[in-house]
Amino acid sequence: MHSRVIVQTDDFDVAEECRALANSGRCGAVTQFVGVMRDRNEGDDIAAMELEHYPGMTERSIEAIIERAGERWPILAATVIHRVGSLLPGAQIVFVGVAAMHRQAAFSACEFIMDYLKSEAPFWKKECKADGTERWVDARDSDAQALNKW
Amino acid sequence: MHSRVIVQTDDFDVAEECRALANSGRCGAVTQFVGVMRDRNEGDDIAAMELEHYPGMTERSIEAIIERAGERWPILAATVIHRVGSLLPGAQIVFVGVAAMHRQAAFSACEFIMDYLKSEAPFWKKECKADGTERWVDARDSDAQALNKW
Amino acid sequence: MITILFFAKYREQLGLGKMNFTLDTALSVGDLKKRLVSDGGEKWAEVLLADNTLCAVNQTIANDSVEINDGDEVAFYPPVTGG
């Protein structure tokens, strides 16, 4: 199983990632998740966001999550790209892509990786509201609960 | 909910589709499935594939599946693109993309649409084996069983 | 008159993708199958009477009891294998 984990400020190209994931004659299914920055949160208009991470540990924790996914489902390759730094509404934040022979494994592994990334990978979001004030985003109970299905 | 269903011979651009799906300030999650042509099936090397559909009914049946997904999950937009005609191994066959505010709805609706497309949308695959012989692909029991989870 | 369509393997088996059929009396899908088999013989029976043959009337899945009316589009096809 081939894995690729990148934390970067730059945007990513979903089509390019898809092609790279599908680049095995055995691949029949690629499932991709893209997290997008919304322009509202908790009832407020959001003008921008700042994303911070823990260099080193972030990448390691995502690698470990992919490893666990690979033990549960027969997947061929997985790619995770997470952006950090300043982002504007509509921006792509995170990419999780999984290639497998068949779609069931690709779907399950992709959702599994995304659910665990949300709960374990050390990233933090700070929102800049349209009124100029800033706040750190609070963790959501629903993200912790999402792990129950695995 | 905005839906877009296209049957075409041309390839599609996953990044372009992703951007179009994310094009709403409320969108926080885009889930995408891409079916890819494998170079082996049922133990044989496959050189090419021919895809046939039922013009009109194919599009209607996919629209109906998207409609059902929209009744079950709060999704913002869904796109299905399915190629027909001659395809070579590694080619993208089908795209299913779903945009939603949150990832759970996007994941479920995307997998639901793909599972029902597999069982209901009138497409047929004919394989051209590496030895030059042709065969129509048989429907898989596993695709019928995949519907049980919904 | 109705239009009858055949797809994929069935189109090849019958060597026919589309035919017109004059409806002299109201027919169900099941009646139509019997008429076509009685007119066409063995090869048609293999296609139309197979357990997993699907039928759509005006692009909606139809079982044998569905009534066919003048002007309808009737399609017969094998289990689908797209995606």
Place this chain on the structure above:
Amino acid sequence: MITILFFAKYREQLGLGKMNFTLDTALSVGDLKKRLVSDGGEKWAEVLLADNTLCAVNQTIANDSVEINDGDEVAFYPPVTGG
């Protein structure tokens, strides 16, 4: 000597992202928290003794009983919110 890192809200609350700390004796994570709070006061208690404060030792999640050794990298951070 160990390195101690603070991230996100905690980095801002303490006005500090990274510090060195001389380990004169073996300490557990819980011991280290107590030492830092006793040295730093109220503001440090708010960060280090909060129910949901996470700690990683050498980039692996660690609870209060984990032993810290010379040269280790210890990080304190709030619940994660990426994705």
